Amino acid sequence: MRAIIAALLGLAAATQVHADSAIDRQQRELGVLRQGWYQQTPPAADYKATRPGSLRDSGQDGVGLLLHNVDMYFQDGIGFHSPELKGWLVPLKAGEPVDFDRPQDMRIEVSEGEVILSPEQLSNLFNQHILAYPESMLRDFSLSVDGDRLLVSGEVQPLGIGPWLPLRLSGTVKLDGDNLDYRPDSVKVLGVPSYGAMSLVGLRLDSLVSLERPGAKLEDNVMHLNYHKVFPLVGIDGQVESSWLDAKGLHLKFARKPGAQALAFAPPLQAGPSYIWLQSGDLKIFEILITYSQVLLKAEQPDQPLAFNLKDYRKVLASGITQVNEDGTFFMRVPPAGPAGGVRLVSSGNGSSR
Template structure:
């Protein structure tokens, strides 16, 4: 009897343990359910991009990911890219139902709703040297560019008709917008330092009679170089409407206009995003083979006095040495350190103190 007494006294305590544990599990599951409601909440910046199919854990039902650039140097590959003070739009997969996969940028397009991009003289030169002129039969090479007021100055080398020696070339002219093309029309041409345009015009010759240039998104016709901004950049094509183009000391500006009558996109970046960041909102995103549904992803400069440099081709190298944090609401914060891009040295921005997580 004495041996049974401790056991009898302990029975109520033993019976209470499972009930207490079950209560804790229920409370945890309730909290998890509330968090999931936030994780799987779709907030597309534009109503026209709402989910087109029922959503689930591995598919939000929305095609594309909302894109907001704020004071970012965005590169496609190598030194080919631009600076954007601000740009709003979408990353759209070419295949409906597929996530936006950063490891397959050739399978997406960038649809710009509104904003501005600036190609500085070095970025313009990179676009020509690393893409437009980068083929064996090119008759032009080694472009360097500068801006003088509203004129674009180009120096390089030319091989007329593709034969003979390479000769020094100097061009000077204006830039204008014509439909979906940016036209550079030099009115001063010098080969070996001798003015050539006047003599050529007297006999009815044009630049395209001496030099052939027909590349994806780039064409030399008469005396004008035509760049189609939808096609000229590598990897991902660009959709959207440029309504103004101009030159100044910063370089070539392209302004994208929102379609007439459409409401402005409503992006909701974290309040502590800092002065230089990329915000990806809603839709399905694949980074490092990790699928992020109902995306809320912030890529921000590591320090508040740095400008974020992001290279689409080398995004793994850009992000690999950074710090990633996941908040309870499902937001991914990625602090991005300075990236050694094949481009001008990273520039600094002024800002208030950044107190983000």
Template sequence: MKRLLPLLLALPLMAQAQSAIERQQEELHLLRQGWFQQTPPDAGHAASRPGGMRDSGQDGVGLLLHDVDMYFEGGIGFHSPELKGWLVPLKTGEPVDFDRPQDMRIEVSEGEVILNPQQLANLFNQRILAYPQSMLRNFSMSLDGDRLLVSGEVQPLGIGPWLPLRLSGGVKLEGDEILYQPDQVKVLGVPAYGAMSLVGLHLDSLVRLERPGALLRDNAMRLNYHQVFPLVGIDGHVDAAWLDDKGLHLRFARPAGSPAPRFEPPTQAGPSYVWLQSGDLKIFEILITYSQVLLKAEQPGQTLVFNLKDYRKVLSTGITQVNEDGTFFMRVPPYSNDTTSARLVSSAAVGSP
């Protein structure tokens, strides 16, 4: 009887503990249903295979940029007031891996990007002109209304001294290419375009430029926006391009009749953020399935700067929080792209004066 009494007294406590465990398991079951719920912003990217804990069955991750400075590497990038799209792995069944950006593409549905004069100059100096045989180098750019002014150096036919070069002109959209066609060309401060036109010469007869996504033909520099940025290709349709005091604007438009993507960023997102919704994402070697990942500026009033190539540096000093619904919040501190060293490397690659 003495042994039975403690057991009888313990039964209510055991029942309470069992009840608490059961409640906990029920709550966990409900949470799991939320964690593994797929909400693709675009029905065209719904799961193509049965999902599980390690694979959502969906190829790609929904991408929403809102007031973000997005860089691919170094100082090459743009500002986006808003852009909606999809990060798509090149290999079916693989997650989107931020450590292997060359294995994915950005499929833009709609939105706008703006390249300011410095970002345009970085695109040329750090990528388009950054090869040993380049006959152009050290571009700097400024804007005069709807005209782009370019200062740099040219080595005609790839021989002799480097000469000061000045270009001025507008841009237009032609198919998948952005055309910069200067109507004023000066070498050593002497107007050259008129003289060249009199003898039937064009810039491409003096300077050769044929790089991934960039081509000089006649007097026009042609930039293919699908190919010209490093690391990742960009799909989508640009239906308008123009210059103003902010820079070069490219407006992406979805196909006529297609529904608008439906993103559901958290209310805590704030004014400047990157929202990654649904699909499988690999970041810091951590696999996040059924993604709900928010990258937001650390302080109100700041613009989020995100560099795809250096994402670990961008995020490593931030604060990460995981909510019960499985949402990852990352508060990102200010990040500065050091483009000075990249410009020096670019100049060294094409030789010294």
């Protein structure tokens, strides 16, 4: 009996040693993984942390941003398509994470890339934002492109008095510093009492209507759109070096500052043809703080661009599938947009923070 008890005690001790060694091995492996989780890899070598890093604060202000074949929306249908764009999401208050629940407290610093506003997106920008105030004398804009000309049809209430009348504009868009200037050289108001149709060539448009909104101003016969300020929620920094119109819409090409190096991003191999990659810095999503960010938002369907709406990001991401890889990367597959910019509901996975 004593021999049996001694054997059992020995087996128990050996089992405990084995368990301890397994725990030690797991802790060693976890330690190696943690070194990767809390390693800062900003896409610019000269983008330094402004304070000592910790588990809850990487010490870096801003998150590296890479868009690749993405439909980016700020709210509702207001946004653009980007074949590729590189830059930063930067909090307005130093020391704070980039919080997707407070987009008004961040700005986008574009280093380089291109965005395209389709005629529909341009129409949405006017109808849902620029002209969306009670005293507006312009409404119901529909924009289209004919060669290098931008055509506008809508309604005008001259001087804010009387009935709404059909309006037709035709002109070019020229880049002038921080402004995109729409210069209509054909202005027609239809259905003017006693006159039928009236061509207002030579008559200043601002003598009929007034328009002065954040990022948009009508002056003489020119509508100035400041691309830094005209979009809702988020300001955009960066320099547009050229713009042009074609069948796709209005193209804006951002260029790097003279002497600046290209940002170097390292998205995962499974990123696919359409994705948003967020690299380094601190990000807050769904009240989860992600430090030393490695976050991939990927289109679920490879044949459709990722559609991401910043204001309604919770609805967009909650309808997808989320996982956290061993290297600390948050990996989110986003379903395609449904009717009216909505999302198609699918089962969702679990997410966690480091």
